[in-house]
Amino acid sequence: MYREITKDLLKWKDKSRRKPLLLTGVRQCGKTYIVEEFAKENFDKYVYVNFEGNEKLASIFDYDLDVARIIKELELYFKIKIESGKTLVFFDEIQECPRAITSLKYFCENMRELHVVCAGSLLGVALKSENISFPVGKVNRMQLYPMSFKEFIIANGREDLIETFDNWPSDRVIPELYSESMQKLLKDYYIVGGMPEVVKTWIETKNIEDVEEIQKEILEDYADDFSKHAPISEVPKIRWIWDSIPVQLAKENNKFVFSHVKEGKRSADLEDALQWLDDAGLIKRLYIVEKPEVPLAGFADKTYFKVYMSDVGLLRAKSKIDANTIIEEKDLYIRYKGAFAENYVLNELRANAIEPFFWRSGNTAEIDFVYESEGEIVPVEVKAADNTQAKSYRQFCKKYKVGLGFKLSTKNIAENMCEQTKTYSLPLYLAWNMDNYK
Template sequence: MKICRDIIERLKQWKDSENRKPILLKGARQTGKTWIMSEFGKECFEYVAEFNFDKTEELNSIFEKTKDINRILKELMLFTEVPIEPGKTLIIFDEIQMCEGALNSLKYFCEDAPQYHVIAAGSLLGVAIRRKKMSVPVGKVQILKMFPVTFKEFLLASDERTYQYVDTLSSLEALPEIILNKLELEYKRYLICGGMPEAVTALLENKGMQTVEDTLQNILDLYTLDFSKYASPVDIPRIDSLWSSLPSQLAKENRKFIYRIVKTGARAREYEDALLWLEEAGLIYRIFNVSKPGLPLSAYQDLSAFKVYACDCGLLRRLAKLSPEVILSGNYSYTEFKGALTENAILQSLVSGNNDVMPYYWSSENRAEVDFVLQFPTMVVPVEVKSDTRISGKSLSVYTNKFNPPFRIRFSMNNLKENDGLLSCPIPLTDWLYKIINLMTTGKNK
């Protein structure tokens, strides 16, 4: 099954741009970077010249000898059966972290040969760059982030009619009950498989839930092997402990990250490098507390208070050993972790839908906590997350009384509605949030 990825449209815009720079594609392992580069090449170019620096180590010598792009291209032609022609050929550098010379060459492609289309990616690229002290040619590449499959992309593949209904919303009106019910079912299925393409495909092709579980477990096992292979010996057990602690960190009513949950007596300075490793690998998101919702939010962040989320809700569910049946049945004992899983999935949507810009969260002397705080160009908006139809709680009211925001957002499984500045948004519509906000504030589609 082919899953249509939104990033293809961004790559098409890049292809036609006059001020094009080589692309450096970043993202967690198994999110589909290699596939998307190849698929984009097949769809938009006459030829695709792919060079994998892990599979073909001889490629490295090309970049050790020269920085001259013409000579590099002549030698690259010896490793491909397709012509390398400006405007007709997509040049793919895969596993580029294995060759520092190739990474540096992106600068010269930008300066001396902008007529060529070059896109590069690598496994654990951020980790490799830091570990090998490699330098990215700043200002000479366009960094593009690859995320797991979003619910929006999942819905298009699983229920196109429902997707089309939602995607063409033109007014802020309650959804028909049949649409809301279909969205709820598909969202439960998405929480089970998450956004890793192989797991999504296994579920949508009805290969069985055990295949989905095995796929997710294989990815988790691969990540564990990466810890051992790419991290320093002192950080390996710390990275593993941090990663394994995510379910228990998020299951707390207050989801603030606490080091003693990782290990008794653990200190922040001992685990900072391990946290940074997981961030650079794209496996976690770290969002910080803000003391007040002022512009810019970064000026008010508290670096000692933060929450940590997984890059993918399906991996988080499998890491927690939560059975798919529990999600589908709505087991009453699943209440607390249901909130954590939902919050994680919503964060994924907020990050991927806003160009990797992290939200923050706000708390007040342990009396109230707003799950997310979003920064728009001229305003700051609070976001509350409720995992089902029950919406009791005082935190959003405390925030509203204290700061008087322009409007508020509450995600739940209730229907779409706006009332006195409070936007009630069904959780499955998170990927359409910015369109819905535009409908609410202007009454028009973007």
């Protein structure tokens, strides 16, 4: 299946000052698959070194970190000649061999011409361990997310829609010929999400029960990870937080409240557990900025945030929202509709390398997302329906005199001025293409 990150992998392959690549991403988002496909298409040879449950491979790194010796022993083990420029070496589940992580420094310094990629489940958690000597400055890094909506559309055989909307003018109303297909695909995406195995099953079967079975398995695997990889004292707290996320997102004021996780619990009791979920890539914290100035990160309040899930399909499965409830937009869906739209847009922004915040002024005004672009602040208002009369958006634009902003909703495309702000009203299904409207 097509993944946008392939373009970045190709750039990395041809960089003159390339370093070993560290590929991070939530478990089961397709890291191993994408590296294998990349290797098949761009290298003569591929060496797959999986450290999980393989102490023999890990022992190769025990003696010393001489990369020439390590490569020689890997050649003997796999019975293959490893040649720079022709071979991709992939260290998978590298967190199981901390010395392999440390060795990346020496691959960078002494064998930079060799293409080395490493990845692993819960690598973000492992890298926080005091037992791992991380090679700071000696690796390139990339983040792989679950499949974006654009990738989902292409996987469903509708690349023609991507081509259609790639340069769609903001003054041309989108006809039903295209909008109906995109709206249906977006509902499907809310149901299925972007986990590659789930998407593959959906494409092959179009069976909701098959989809939900795999989503359930993924959620169970995540829960098993809590017990296997988290500190024992944190496991119950991690479960409490994990189970509370859909409910907290569905609240009108969906600020994350620790006391709503477990009665009587405070931030000091649960912060480590929340950080573990964040490091694992299962959640994303969205921090508030009350004073939206550049750099936004410098004005963020790390004590006030919302929590979203890494995949909207898993959010639906965890919320136990029936697929037909979304398809037919039944009353039960109204409670979660806004949460799904926000979680979806956040994940689309992050897939486009945008790290947003949100803005709130007291309890009277809020902008769902604000981010930096070329030194300017860009507000993004998200509406799950066709109501785009956003008082908060107008207030924000007037107060901070921003030049560009977006409203995402179920309404058709339009361009107008809000105060002095050029504002693009886009259908939610075009969130992937916001970059084209500037």
